Amino acid sequence: MQSIRDLKSNFSGPPPSSMAAGPDAYLQGNIRMTLEDPELWKTFHEIGTEMIITKPGRRMFPHCKVNLSGLIPCAKYILLVDMVPEDGFRYKWNKEKWEVAGKAEPQPPCRTYLHPDSPAPGSHWMKQSVSFLKLKLTNNTLDQHGHIILHSMHRYHPRFHIVQADDLFSVRWSVFQTFTFPETSFTAVTAYQNTKITKLKIDHNPFAKGFRDEGTNKKSRRSNKNPACLDKRTKMSDILKRDSAEEDSPPDFCQSSFDGYDGEEGDLPKRKDDESVKEERYSPWGAEREQNARTDSPAGADTRDMYSTEQLVPASASYQPYRFHEYGKSPSPSSSIGSSNSGSGRSSFESRVPDIATVPDHDSSKPRTQEIGPSHCGPQHLPGPQDYTGVLNMTMAQAGKPGVIGHHIYSPYGAEQPLGQWSGPGPAQYPPTHHLTADYTTQAVHHGYHHGNVAEWSQYPLFSYSCW
DNA sequence: TCGCCTATCACCTTTGAATCGG
DNA sequence: ACCGATTCAAAGGTGATAGGCG
Numbered sequence: 001m002q003s004i005r006d007l008k009s010n011f012s013g014p015p016p017s018s019m020a021a022g023p024d025a026y027l028q029g030n031i032r033m034t035l036e037d038p039e040l041w042k043t044f045h046e047i048g049t050e051m052i053i054t055k056p057g058r059r060m061f062p063h064c065k066v067n068l069s070g071l072i073p074c075a076k077y078i079l080l081v082d083m084v085p086e087d088g089f090r091y092k093w094n095k096e097k098w099e100v101a102g103k104a105e106p107q108p109p110c111r112t113y114l115h116p117d118s119p120a121p122g123s124h125w126m127k128q129s130v131s132f133l134k135l136k137l138t139n140n141t142l143d144q145h146g147h148i149i150l151h152s153m154h155r156y157h158p159r160f161h162i163v164q165a166d167d168l169f170s171v172r173w174s175v176f177q178t179f180t181f182p183e184t185s186f187t188a189v190t191a192y193q194n195t196k197i198t199k200l201k202i203d204h205n206p207f208a209k210g211f212r213d214e215g216t217n218k219k220s221r222r223s224n225k226n227p228a229c230l231d232k233r234t235k236m237s238d239i240l241k242r243d244s245a246e247e248d249s250p251p252d253f254c255q256s257s258f259d260g261y262d263g264e265e266g267d268l269p270k271r272k273d274d275e276s277v278k279e280e281r282y283s284p285w286g287a288e289r290e291q292n293a294r295t296d297s298p299a300g301a302d303t304r305d306m307y308s309t310e311q312l313v314p315a316s317a318s319y320q321p322y323r324f325h326e327y328g329k330s331p332s333p334s335s336s337i338g339s340s341n342s343g344s345g346r347s348s349f350e351s352r353v354p355d356i357a358t359v360p361d362h363d364s365s366k367p368r369t370q371e372i373g374p375s376h377c378g379p380q381h382l383p384g385p386q387d388y389t390g391v392l393n394m395t396m397a398q399a400g401k402p403g404v405i406g407h408h409i410y411s412p413y414g415a416e417q418p419l420g421q422w423s424g425p426g427p428a429q430y431p432p433t434h435h436l437t438a439d440y441t442t443q444a445v446h447h448g449y450h451h452g453n454v455a456e457w458s459q460y461p462l463f464s465y466s467c468w
Numbered sequence: 469t470c471g472c473c474t475a476t477c478a479c480c481t482t483t484g485a486a487t488c489g490g
Numbered sequence: 491a492c493c494g495a496t497t498c499a500a501a502g503g504t505g506a507t508a509g510g511c512g
Binding site: 052058059061191192198201202205206207208209210211 | 502503504505506
């Protein structure tokens with residue numbers, strides 16, 4: 001297996017023109033991720049995206065699809081996706097808008113979806129968009145298919161992680177970056193609540209084509225079978241039509257619960273600014289601790305709050321993600337907070353780089369001594385602080401070690417493939433490599449803070465069982 | 469009674485094997 | 491024998507719906 005260090009040496013040539021910075025920047029600081037179909041996502045987000053979750057698992061729509069650039073063509077990377085709670089609340093749909101319905105339920109087992117192509121060379125990831133089409137969401141906490149487990153009526157947003165590693169067991173996290181896209185946040189539901197979302201789904205999801213009104217749809221035929229259905233359908237149709245007519249005047253929901261999304265227009269409701277300060281300290285991971293103090297419009301606040309703590313990627317024509325962590329440019333928690341909401345902040349990525357406010361528990365004041373260790377910090381030499389907790393937990397759990405709840409990583413790969421599926425109940429199914437476990441354990445214990453943002457990892461689902 | 473969840477349905481797209489022709 | 495295009499059936503995804511459950 002070729003180490004990253006080796007790769008670096010092999011990569012002696014000048015970085016691509018796109019890499020304005022030096023070699024280090026090329027290796028660790030220029031990874032860019034953009035969301036495909038941003039407009040579609042935006043459309044959904046403006047209304048309040050809902051994602052159906054079912055026991056057998058349901059795909060997302062729109063599904064996550066991103067474009068990557070700035071990777072080392074010959075280095076291998078692993079792409080992961082996990083879902084992060086937006087806040088510590090449970091919601092209910094009431095009178096055309098989302099309302100807080102109480103405290104969130106205990107976070108289900110955090111799972112991470114591993115892109116089936118992982119690991120693959122950077123060139124592979126960059127040559128075409130990366131789709132997470134087959135990622136499925138479920139509300140079955142006992143799910144054994146590796147689907148991402150969510151709670152209904154709770155809000156989440158996907159996080160994309162890209163890790164430079166030859167395989168899951170040799171992950172060194174020397175280059176580990178996380179991206180989130182504000183417009184991808186959604187409310188998990190078992191049945192659509194907002195009819196506008198239903199309409200959007202039907203209009204845009206090819207699988208739902210059968211429910212479109214256009215042309216000679218079979219819906220009427222189906223409805224005719226049952227008068228009651230016809231009535232309901234008619235009502236629905238009316239609602240949808242009305243909704244369409246109201247497109248210009250979003251429901252309260254959009255404003256009160258999703259105002260966190262500022263979109264690109266920058267015409268955010270002023271209210272956001274008023275809340276920004278309070279929300280600065282709030283993050284999905286700090287919800288439990290702080291939610292008691294939050295009494296108003298948690299929904300919108302949460303969203304914005306979440307984003308306000310993320311780093312921004314230089315804006316471009318395409319929808320830009322918020323760079324969550326960029327080990328190497330470790331943000332400092334307070335620097336960018338409150339400066340603006342997510343939307344306005346998006347335009348000033350550089351200035352917001354230092355921003356780790358999303359790590360409430362973490363001592364953000366700790367010096368980020370080892371920023372993303374460029375390749376010169378070769379993987380094998382990188383101490384594995386808490387960043388490795390996730391893998392550590394996962395592997396330890398797999399090994400049946402007590403006291404550690406595994407973090408499940410799902411891969412469509414079969415068991416025979418390098419990256420297996422770690423689903424809950426099957427500890428022995430994909431036994432981890434012992435050396436990895438030991439290695440990480442050691443690193444976590446003894447080098448707890450080598451990485452720039454190591455500490456933060458312990459706050460994230462990807463590396464810890466509890467997201468809260 | 470209400471809100472949420474789930475099984476089932478009909479409709480549709482996607483996928484891959486089978487077939488055909490060059 | 492090989493390859494690409496086409497066909498077709500199975501698999502699977504979709505929202506709608508009714509009924510169950512707490």
